[in-house]
Amino acid sequence: xxxxxxxxxxxxxxxxxxxxxxxxxxxxxxxxxxxxxxxxxxxxxxxxxxxxxxxxxxxxxxxxxxxxxxxxxxxxxxxxxxxxxxxxxxxxxxxxxxxxxxxxxxxxxxxxxxxxxxxxxxxxxxxxxxxxxxxxxxxxxxxxxxxxxxxxxxxxxxxxxxxxxxxxxxxxxxxxxxxxxxxxxxxxxxxxxxxxxxxxxxxxxxxxxxxxxxxxxxxxxxxxxxxxxxxxxxxxxxxxxxxxxxxxxxxxxxxxxxxxxxxxxxxxxxxxxxxxxxxxxxxxxxxxxxxxxxxxxxxxxxxxxxxxxxxxxxxxxxxxxxxxxxxxxxxxxxxxxxxxxxxxxxxxxxxxxxxxxxxxxxxxxxxxxxxxxxxxxxxxxxxxxxxxxxxxxxxxxxx
Numbered sequence: 001x002x003x004x005x006x007x008x009x010x011x012x013x014x015x016x017x018x019x020x021x022x023x024x025x026x027x028x029x030x031x032x033x034x035x036x037x038x039x040x041x042x043x044x045x046x047x048x049x050x051x052x053x054x055x056x057x058x059x060x061x062x063x064x065x066x067x068x069x070x071x072x073x074x075x076x077x078x079x080x081x082x083x084x085x086x087x088x089x090x091x092x093x094x095x096x097x098x099x100x101x102x103x104x105x106x107x108x109x110x111x112x113x114x115x116x117x118x119x120x121x122x123x124x125x126x127x128x129x130x131x132x133x134x135x136x137x138x139x140x141x142x143x144x145x146x147x148x149x150x151x152x153x154x155x156x157x158x159x160x161x162x163x164x165x166x167x168x169x170x171x172x173x174x175x176x177x178x179x180x181x182x183x184x185x186x187x188x189x190x191x192x193x194x195x196x197x198x199x200x201x202x203x204x205x206x207x208x209x210x211x212x213x214x215x216x217x218x219x220x221x222x223x224x225x226x227x228x229x230x231x232x233x234x235x236x237x238x239x240x241x242x243x244x245x246x247x248x249x250x251x252x253x254x255x256x257x258x259x260x261x262x263x264x265x266x267x268x269x270x271x272x273x274x275x276x277x278x279x280x281x282x283x284x285x286x287x288x289x290x291x292x293x294x295x296x297x298x299x300x301x302x303x304x305x306x307x308x309x310x311x312x313x314x315x316x317x318x319x320x321x322x323x324x325x326x327x328x329x330x331x332x333x334x335x336x337x338x339x340x341x342x343x344x345x346x347x348x349x350x351x352x353x354x355x356x357x358x359x360x361x362x363x364x365x366x367x368x369x370x371x372x373x374x375x376x377x378x379x380x381x382x383x384x385x386x387x388x389x390x391x392x393x394x395x396x397x398x399x
Contacts, residue, residue: 013179020172022149031162057341061334071183227350
């Protein structure tokens with residue numbers, strides 16, 4: 001019973017932190033535009049809190065892996081993240097924009113802790129026999145956050161302004177801090193070693209372990225395709241749903257289907273091995289995006305994006321299973337936060353490349369999304385090929 005209660009507390013804390021994280025970007029976007037009257041200010045703040053994730057992920061992971069009680073350090077990071085967001089909102093009007101943007105970039109360094117930093121703590125919270133189900137439930141918090149966060153920020157900003165929307169994001173992240181503080185300590189204290197040594201060791205684990213490298217590259221390329229699709233949704237809304245604003249509904253459909261798929265997995269885990277689930281889900285996403293590209297009517301479009309969402313949820317669960325299985329205990333958090341930072345950066349790159357394409361041709365934009373998902377599947381195939389072994393006869397002749 002205590003283990004189940006601990007998992008429920010963990011899921012509530014992770015969902016609150018991730019929902020606050022998902023709400024913070026749109027909230028800053030709306031606040032920047034409202035305070036300065038320029039959409040460029042809001043987009044710069046949004047870019048600021050995501051651009052530095054690739055740098056912060058490995059560093060945050062090293063710190064958490066070196067902590068005897070990583071939950072308490074995670075709680076401190078959550079509080080720092082919340083205070084940083086609050087400071088950006090408070091100083092945006094009285095200070096010049098440059099130092100405020102620098103503060104947003106600093107806050108972005110902590111972002112991967114809100115995703116990968118939580119997930120890495122699961123093995124100390126549940127028995128190994130229940131870890132697969134816990135992974136599915138944990139992945140559901142991402143879907144819940146992506147469903148609730150942006151909508152919550154928009155609704156609060158509409159009624160009370162962008163500052164209130166940022167305050168809600170700050171409150172949600174802050175609420176997660178006591179839960180993080182209560183997470184279990186390590187069973188054995190970490191062996192002291194130089195931080196740079198641990199950082200290099202974590203990089204070697206990801207690059208040297210075939211399974212970890214495979215899922216990391218596949219998920220990074222795949223999420224870039226998702227970023228392209230997200231940018232295309234307003235144009236899809238204009239084409240088949242009656243307006244660009246209705247395109248946001250497509251993101252909600254994707255999130256609900258991802259949440260539902262993971263709920264099914266949590267009740268009865270799939271028979272398919274996680275290493276096989278990842279490429280299958282990527283290919284299903286490619287089919288769904290292709291369906292959205294050729295959809296002749298609104299019902300077909302909704303069905304196509306539902307297929308994309310239903311594949312996203314199990315893909316994330318399978319990724320977690322592989323990472324927990326392959327990552328060494330002393331480097332586990334670094335593996336998760338590094339992967340999280342790469343995914344944030346890849347999503348941003350995909351979204352940035354899709355903007356001009358969506359304005360020029362929706363078909364080309366969606367074709368790029370399909371191509372990225374297919375490329376991710378091909379990467380998995382290439383890295384799944386057995387490594388060649390030297391011919392003993394050739395070795396003998398050379399000797």
